[in-house]
Amino acid sequence: xxxxxxxxxxxxxxxxxxxxxxxxxxxxxxxxxxxxxxxxxxxxxxxxxxxxxxxxxxxxxxxxxxxxxxxxxxxxxxxxxxxxxxxxxxxxxxxxxxxxxxxxxxxxxxxxxxxxxxxxxxxxxxxxxxxxxxxxxxxxxxxxxxxxxxxxxxxxxxxxxxxxxxxxxxxxxxxxxxxxxxxxxxxxxxxxxxxxxxxxxxxxxxxxxxxxxxxxxxxxxxxxxxxxxxxxxxxxxxxxxxxxxxxxxxxxxxxxxxxxxxxxxxxxxxxxxxxxxxxxxxxxxxxxxxxxxxxxxxxxxxxxxxxxxxxxxxxxxxxxxxxxxxxxxxxxxxxxxxxxxxxxxxxxxxxxxxxxxxxxxxxxxxxxxxxxxxxxxxxxxxxxxx
Amino acid sequence: xxxxxxxxxxxxxxxxxxxxxxxxxxxxxxxxxxxxxxxxxxxxxxxxxxxxxxxxxxxxxxxxxxxxxxxxxxxxxxx
Numbered sequence: 358x359x360x361x362x363x364x365x366x367x368x369x370x371x372x373x374x375x376x377x378x379x380x381x382x383x384x385x386x387x388x389x390x391x392x393x394x395x396x397x398x399x400x401x402x403x404x405x406x407x408x409x410x411x412x413x414x415x416x417x418x419x420x421x422x423x424x425x426x427x428x429x430x431x432x433x434x435x436x437x438x439x440x441x442x443x444x445x446x447x448x449x450x451x452x453x454x455x456x457x458x459x460x461x462x463x464x465x466x467x468x469x470x471x472x473x474x475x476x477x478x479x480x481x482x483x484x485x486x487x488x489x490x491x492x493x494x495x496x497x498x499x500x501x502x503x504x505x506x507x508x509x510x511x512x513x514x515x516x517x518x519x520x521x522x523x524x525x526x527x528x529x530x531x532x533x534x535x536x537x538x539x540x541x542x543x544x545x546x547x548x549x550x551x552x553x554x555x556x557x558x559x560x561x562x563x564x565x566x567x568x569x570x571x572x573x574x575x576x577x578x579x580x581x582x583x584x585x586x587x588x589x590x591x592x593x594x595x596x597x598x599x600x601x602x603x604x605x606x607x608x609x610x611x612x613x614x615x616x617x618x619x620x621x622x623x624x625x626x627x628x629x630x631x632x633x634x635x636x637x638x639x640x641x642x643x644x645x646x647x648x649x650x651x652x653x654x655x656x657x658x659x660x661x662x663x664x665x666x667x668x669x670x671x672x673x674x675x676x677x678x679x680x681x682x683x684x685x686x687x688x689x690x691x692x693x694x695x696x697x698x699x700x701x702x703x704x705x706x707x708x709x710x711x712x713x714x715x716x717x718x719x720x721x722x723x724x725x726x727x728x729x730x731x732x733x734x735x736x737x738x739x740x741x742x743x
Numbered sequence: 744x745x746x747x748x749x750x751x752x753x754x755x756x757x758x759x760x761x762x763x764x765x766x767x768x769x770x771x772x773x774x775x776x777x778x779x780x781x782x783x784x785x786x787x788x789x790x791x792x793x794x795x796x797x798x799x800x801x802x803x804x805x806x807x808x809x810x811x812x813x814x815x816x817x818x819x820x821x822x
Contacts, residue, residue, distance in 0.1 A: 386817070387817050388815050388816060388817055389814070389815050389816060389817060389818065391817060391820065450799070474790070533820060534820070541815060542815065544815060545815045598817070598819070601817035650775075654771075654775050655771065656771060656772045656775055657769055657771075657772055658769075658772060661760045661761075661764060661772060661776040662775070662776060662779055664756050664760065665756075665776070665779040665780045665782070665783045666779070668783040668786075668787060669779070669782065669783045669786065672783070672786045672787065672790055672796070673799070675790065676790075676796050676797075676798045677798055677799075677800050678798070678800060683800075686816070687800060687804070689815050689816050690813050690814060690815055690816060691803065691804050691807050691813075693813070693815065694807045694810070694811055694813055695803050695806075695807050
């Protein structure tokens, strides 16, 4: 195993929550479902849970392996390597997209005169530092940042309520859109961020208690969803459908907070804590990328790749879009289709193939008359990770 | 001046991370590390010199639109 570290259940839980919360909280807006987008959010949670079940089932079939390794076991060496290369690209690209999200927020909201590349490079090199110090450090950092993120989410929600900004009328009428639009609206919401949890196929083998993977991933997903759901409902209640015209709705909502005459303009503090969650998300994507690349190319240690990966990610983030509107359009309309095969398509195919192959192995299991051949098949199955 | 500084930084990275790999005679890791480092170095220099690097986003967009045209964006009711 290239990675020798182990993470605890709590660390994995914190990583999942920060990953889900990460860049989604700054970008999430209403989509085709309009003010009913929060209902689409509930549907998206079920889609996320489905992915978690697929991931956990695959990791149970191939214990101790990442998706890069078990795709080669299940699909064969050549096809498995192609699938592995696709995932490496996806993790790398996802990290770059998250960097760009934060870069755009920081330049358009706080520091308009600072060049974008500066934020990309700083965040990417910080993530490289985390990855260089391996998974355990990433876990500990998540453990540290998690309470801060949760506290600030609840605090801003309460402050907004006290400020009297959310209005129930903005959430009404309920089910204004046809049900088909609400279901369609769940697709981009599932794709960003719940199905992005596919990156955790690179981390799950390093959980100290393998049996608890399903519980931890599901709890993390549900908790992250709860935070996002709370934020979404509140933002719709504040802005109504006007929210669709805002590039960073949550940020603008927080700017409006005014409790008494002393809790005002708290957005720099909130932004600082969001950045910590973003750092963890970029770190997880980068970890998936460098570990996957090391496994695919047969390297002994992935740490030397951390810095070049960070620089490359920052460059890709820089050249990805020409402006913030292009970024938003890509995130809503193109990303769900582009990421679908990597997020859910390939894992489902891997699971189906592994089930069919296992059934075939059982079917071909010989009778008592020839125990030697049974042993041979069993060994083959074990070698293949079944 | 900027390209020189960037070259210096990359030289330093190559020295710090490459030296232990040479000491361990881990040539496979060294080759992959150097390939990645050269790739990031060349792209960084291109960026600094202001040379346009083609973005993969356009390619992805074209590919996706070849297969399916989706619109999940917000539209006001009745449109």
